[in-house]
Amino acid sequence: MARTICETKNLSKKYKNFYALKNVNLTIHKGEIYGLIGENGAGKTTLIRLLTGLNFKSGGEIVLFGQNSNLQQERLKIGCTIEMPALYKDMTAKQNLEVQRIQRGIPNKKCVSDTLGFVGLAHVGNKRVSNFSLGMKQRLALGVALLGEPEFLILDEPVNGLDPTGIIELRELLKKLVKEKETTILISSHILSELHQLATYYGFLHNGELLKQISAEKLNEECKRHICLRTDDVQRTAVILENQLSIKKYSIYPDKSIRIFDDLDKTRAISKVLSDNRIMIDEISIQGESLETYFENLIGGRKNV
């Protein structure tokens, strides 16, 4: 079992008579990309503010890296972006990172250029942030959060306002971070499908309560989600899937469609390998209950309680 990076026990936040968070029990393990899903006002930012020490809890416990005391020390291992990041618009991207580096007392000067490279902004390092697109600002904000090589990265709605290409780029960047640096990530969003193909674990927050935590694999299983593939040569396709992409969990149906139940993030790889092998694809799509419907049912069920 992977190490627990973050845990809350009956964590609550009360404003006068209103509970913004109520008895939240959340667990995040090392190497996970934990998608925190909730509608506007569900309590996502409140939870993140408590975890990062920007606000005080009303009750319960926070455990970071196995410690439930001296949390400010543990929080030095966390990188965070909350809402729209505070960037100096009249400074260049490089200067923004440099200011942050000095403020946080990070001695290694090289981390600025390394970080610019990592978030794909090396070519615009000397450009003023006022000339950046929203996607570029999001990348820079991510760079700021990554400066001290945090073990745990917390991102509050980082896909807000990004176009589909920007979302894909961010997804690839975060996956790279987990793979290359073994970072653990908590990422919040009010749109479940935005975190699809990224999150390895989900937590569903509604009216301040954590309704459910579930692994991406289990969620796909519950939604019976699969890749539906139709080609002009089913048998050869199956052999290629197994041999070249190590896809083992699939079934061939009488209508000659192939359904692949794991590896939902491999549609592009499948298309590529099949076209490399000159197999014609008639259809490749993800089918099953949509994640949005799943979430609506989860909340709907709760509303009627």
Ligand SMILES: Nc1ncnc2c1ncn2[C@@H]1O[C@H](COP(=O)(O)OP(=O)(O)OP(=O)(O)O)[C@@H](O)[C@H]1O
């Ligand atoms: N300082 C405050 N005083 C009173 N109520 C607050 C305060 N901060 C947040 N709330 C309330 O707590 C609830 C949760 O807010 P929060 O910002 O955590 O939601 P959220 O899930 O991040 O929503 P969004 O997606 O809109 O950012 C909301 O009803 C909000 O109005």
